[in-house]
Amino acid sequence: MALTGLMERRLADGAGPVRVALIGAGKFGAMFLAQVPGSLGITVPVIADLDPDRVRGTLEGVGWRAERIAATRIGDDALAAIAADDVDVVVEATGDPAAGIRHARAAYRAGKHVVMVNVEADALAGPALAREAAAAGVVHSMAYGDQPALICELVDWARACGFAVTAAGKGTKYLPAYHASTPDTVWDHYGLTAEQARAGGMNARMFNSFLDGTKSAIEMAAVANATGLAAPEGGLRFPPSGVDDLPHALRPRALGGQLDERGMVEVVSSLERDGRPVFRDLRWGVYVTIEAPTNYAAACFRQYGLVTDTSGRFAAMYKPFHLIGLELNVSVMSAALRGEPTGSPRGFRADVVAVAKRDLTAGETLDGEGGYTVWGRLTTAAASLAVGALPIGLAHGVRLTRSVAAGAVVRWADVAIDPADEAVALRRALESDHRAGGDAATGTGPAAPAPVA
Structure with missing residues (x-):
């Protein structure tokens, strides 16, 4: 009902x-x-x-x-x-x-x-x-x-229909230089003055988190952990793409796309790398790209007006806006x-690690998401644990015990942190469970159906 x-x-x-x-x-x-x-x-x-x-x-x-x-x-x-x-x-x-x-x-x-x-x-x-x-x-x-739940809904729709999910994610405004943005520079990128932002009640740290890539990484980690889709180990690539280009851009690299493999999360940029706006961008929306399981299904894509890649097998469904x-x-x-969630974590597949925005010196205090010291990069849970990375969610108000070079991942071993803190203890328990082979939830989501000829 x-x-x-x-x-x-x-x-x-x-x-x-x-x-x-x-x-x-x-x-x-x-x-x-x-x-x-x-x-x-x-x-x-x-x-x-x-x-x-x-x-x-x-x-x-x-x-x-x-x-x-x-x-x-x-x-x-x-x-x-x-x-x-x-x-x-x-x-x-x-x-x-x-x-x-x-x-x-x-x-x-x-x-x-x-x-x-x-x-x-x-x-x-x-x-x-x-x-x-x-x-x-x-x-x-x-x-x-919020976008993660809407993405999960699209993924569930695709799988329920019997489609293999190629990619799922959202749009945002992105350029590579944004990773170094701070609350002092954020309004320049939005074309506002600090006075205009204050008059509008806009929070510099929050908006900077959206801009420097941290929020996108956090949201895609949540989607990966809820759906079983894979996270790119080296971080989100933010390929420029409008809605008409989604089936082309969000397919495996071996087929001319931007993905490492089928079945991944990714965020598309509303800006070309030279700063020009993308045509029919998805900045405020969410998407899922799917692959036709048969030639018959691919023909139906064409008959019912779906925009596809040149092969006719990859298509996209999207929602252009979200109203939080x-x-x-x-x-x-x-x-x-x-008694049902609208998306919920099912396994520890993805993580968001703290990366230094500039050279950081031992004795400094990290200021977390949207701040001056670190930004959050998406990776796999396995890669994060392998290097002992500090999650971005704990990179606030903690003191560095060792210097960290700009662009390097901050590790647990680089900070002084209270192991008795509730959030720290729960996160450490999650990591221990994962290393022991028992995810701290119910699984990693259903496998996508394999396409056939």
């Missing part, structure tokens, strides 16, 4: 609305909150944020009436909000991986489903979190509306009504 039908039946049965605790009321949270007043069967009785006063202003700004605001508990104690009796689903939207891990585990202990907007936490230790959620009998879900928090109800309802 459709989600709205399930909600109508829930309400008719007297079970009441699905009750959500929102942890972190930034842009994503605000967009979700904007939809709540007009949403069937969803309420938000409690919101936790480090700045409760700002939250009240946010609620007014997204159109909540005074009586609804007054009836909502707003504070800064996330754990109290999670433990509240009138909560069924916890939406974790802080963007802080350590906080996300702490909040998710508290929700599992309280028997609450978790919608993890915090993809940083999933990239750091998502498979371990998903295993704990399953053991507690609750759902750990990616956030519908405006679409989040899909995850909330799926978790509460179906």
Whole structure:
């Protein structure tokens, strides 16, 4: 039954609305909150944020009436909000991986489903979190509306139809020089002044994470770990590609494309390498490329208007936009009504490692995602563990004990880090499980069907 039908039946049965605790009321949270007043069967009785006063202003700004605001508990104690009796689903939207891990585990202990907007936490230790959620009998879900969940949906569609997935991913604005971008230079790349950015309430570190490649790597790691698709060991290549070129660019290199092999994640750039805009770019969207399993299916691609490569066998499906928090109800309802996630980590296949943006000196403190010292590069979990790489999710507020050259991967052995920290301990347990041959989740996803002549 459709989600709205399930909600109508829930309400008719007297079970009441699905009750959500929102942890972190930034842009994503605000967009979700904007939809709540007009949403069937969803309420938000409690919101936790480090700045409760700002939250009240946010609620007014997204159109909540005074009586609804007054009836909502707003504070800064996330754990109290999670433990509240009138909560069924916890939406974790802080963007802080350590906080996300702490909040998710508290929700599992309280028997609450978790919608993890915090993809940083999933990239750091998502498979371990998903295993704990399953053991507690609750759902750990990616956030519908954010690109990783939408990519997972496209992958599932393709596999359910019997197609081999060649590649899946999203679009972004990328040039190689962006890897060195810092919060001081980020607005130059967006064509804004710092004053204009401040006036628009834009966060330099967050926007820099999108620009320097870190956010793309984090999101693609989450997709790889949820779908079983492979990550490129040497990092994302960001090939320039518009929607009409996806079947050409996102096929194996041996066939003239940009992939190391079939079945990979990749992000396409909306800019040519010389800075010119790509024609019909996919900057705000997501895609999956598929391969026809038979000559008959390839003929059907042509008959029904799919754009293909020159062989006629590779085609693409895509969604040109995503609406982040405006679409989040899909995850909330799926978790509460179906007991199903809209994407969830299934195995530890990909990782995001910290790479020095410049020469770093022993004694310096790393400032993490979107900062001045490191950016996050996608790789395989095996390659990350082989060199003892420090994940980007733990590269914040830690002191270097050894110098690291620009472009080099920062390793666990290069930093002083507290092994008793909850996020560190969970990540180390995930690594130990992987080395022992037992992924900290349920597997790596179904194998893609092999194409035949």
